[in-house]
C-alpha cells in the first residue's frame with residue numbers, strides 16, 4: 001500500500017528516479033530468537049491488524065499452524081527440534097518478509113509501482129497494481145510472497161507500513177509478551193542486537209550473532225540467533241542468501257541490450273530495403289515466360 | 296481465387312490457414328510478452344485489456360500457437376531437410392543480401408535460408424513451450440530453480456525469435472511476389488523460375 005507520508009526510494013518496473021528529496025531514517029525489526037517462546041501472539045496480532053483470517057487447518061503433529069505462509073498468513077512460527085552437542089534444542093523462528101535492502105521481488109516485478117521500497121527500508125506490495133504473474137516469487141531469495149487463490153494477487157508482510165507511517169511500531173512488535181521483537185532505527189536495532197549477542201556469548205552460546213545478510217544488502221528484519229554460524233538449523237534459514245544469478249541475468253542489462261538488438265533488426269531490415277531496393281523478378285526471366293506464353 | 300490458371304500452386308488453403316493461425320498467435324504473444332519484458336513495452340498490455348488480462352491470456356495463446364506450429368512442423372519438415380546445395384546457397388547468401396542473386400545455386404521448394412530458419416524456429420518453439428509451462432503459475436508449481444531457469448530461457452529465446460520472425464517477414468516483403476503465396480496459395484511462374492528454379496522445373500517439367 002503506498003503511503004503519502006512515506007517517501008518511496010524505488011518502485012518496480014520504473015526506469016526513472018523515485019522521490020529522493022527527503023531522507024528519513026532506516027527502520028528495522030529485530031527478532032530475538034533466543035527469547036521467543038513460540039506463543040504465536042504475533043501471528044494473531046498480524047491477522048487482527050491486517051484483517052486476515054487463514055482457514056483453520058489440521059494439526060500435523062508439530063506446533064506449526066498454519067503450516068506455511070499464505071495470502072492470509074503473512075507471518076508464521078516455524079518450530080524445529082535439533083540436537084546440538086548431544087542436547088535437544090527447540091528452535092523457533094518467526095518467518096516472514098525480510099524487507100531486503102536489495103529486494104529480489106522488486107527487481108523481478110514487471111508492473112510499474114506494484115512493489116515499492118520506502119526510504120525507511122520497508123518493501124511493500126501495492127496489490128492494486130499487481131498483475132499476478134508471480135515474478136516476485138521467482139525473484140525472492142527467502143520464498144516469501146504468496147499468490148492468493150481468490151484474487152490472483154501477491155501478498156506478504158508489509159512491516160505494518162500503515163502503522164509505521166503514523167509513528168507506531170508493527171502489530172507483532174506491540175504484542176510480543178516476552179519482548180523478543182523490537183522495532184526502531186536500524187542503527188539502534190543493530191546496537192541492541194550486539195548487546196543481546198554479548199549476553200548469549202557469556203551464557204555459552206559462542207556462535208551467537210546477528211543475522212543481517214550482506215548478500216541482499218542487509219535486511220530490515222533481522223534475527224538474533226544463538227547459532228548464527230548455522231542459520232539452516234532454524235527451519236532452513238538461508239546462509240549467505242543473495243538474489244539468484246539467474247534472476248540477475250534475467251533482469252540485468254540483458255533486457256535493454258536485447259531490446260536494442262531487436263530494434264536494430266527491424267531498422268536494419270528497413271534500411272536494407274531502401275539501400276538495396278526490393279528483390280523483383282529479373283526482366284530476363286519475365287521475358288522468357290512471356291515468350292513461352294506467346295508460343 | 297484463381298488469378299492466372301498458369302500460376303503455380305505452392306500452398307493449400309488449409310496450409311495457409313494453419314500458417315496464419317501460427318502467425319497471428321505469434322504476434323499476440325510477442326506483443327503481450329514484451330509488455331512484461333521491459334517497462335518500455337508495458338503500455339502494450341492495453342491492447343489486451345490491461346496488464347492482468349495480458350498476463351492471463353498470454354499462456355493460452357501460447358498453447359494455441361504451440362499446437363498449430365506442431366501441425367505445420369509435421370507438414371513441412373520433410374521438405375526442409377538440408378542438402379549440399381542448401382549449404383552452398385547459405386555460403387553465398389551474403390551476395391544475395393548485397394543485392395546480386397545471379398550466382399546463387401539453384402534451389403528447390405525452399406532455399407537454405409528458409410530451411411535453416413525452419414529448424415531454428417522448431418527449436419525455439421520447443422524451448423518457448425517448455426519454459427512457458429514452467430513459469431505458468433496459474434496451473435503449475437515447479438521447483439524454484441526450474442522456474443528461474445524457465446523465465447530466463449523464455450525471455451532470451453523470445454528475443455531471438457522476435458528477431459528471426461522479423462527477418463522472415465522482411466524476406467517475404469523484400470522478395471516481391473512472395474506474400475501472395477500466403478493469400479492465393481500460388482506464385483507466378485516467373486517468380487518460381489527466378490527464386491526456386493529446381494522446384495520450378497520439378498512442377499512444370501521444364
Ligand code: HEM
Nearest residue numbers: 324325328329331332350353354357424427430431450453
Ligand atoms: C509456447 C507457449 C507459450 C507459453 C505457455 C507462454 C507462457 C508464458 C508465461 C506464463 C509468461 C509469464 C507471464 C504470464 O503469466 O502471462 C510468459 C512471459 C513471456 N512470454 Fe510467453 N509463452 C509462450 C510463448 C511465447 C512466445 C512465442 C513469445 C514470443 C515471441 C513469448 C514471449 C514472452 C515474453 C517476452 C514474456 C516476458 C518474459 C519476461 O518477463 O522476461 N511467449 N510467457
Ligand code: SF4
Nearest residue numbers: 097098100104105140
Ligand atoms: S524477503 Fe522476499 S519478499 Fe521480502 S523484500 Fe526480500 S525479496 Fe522481497
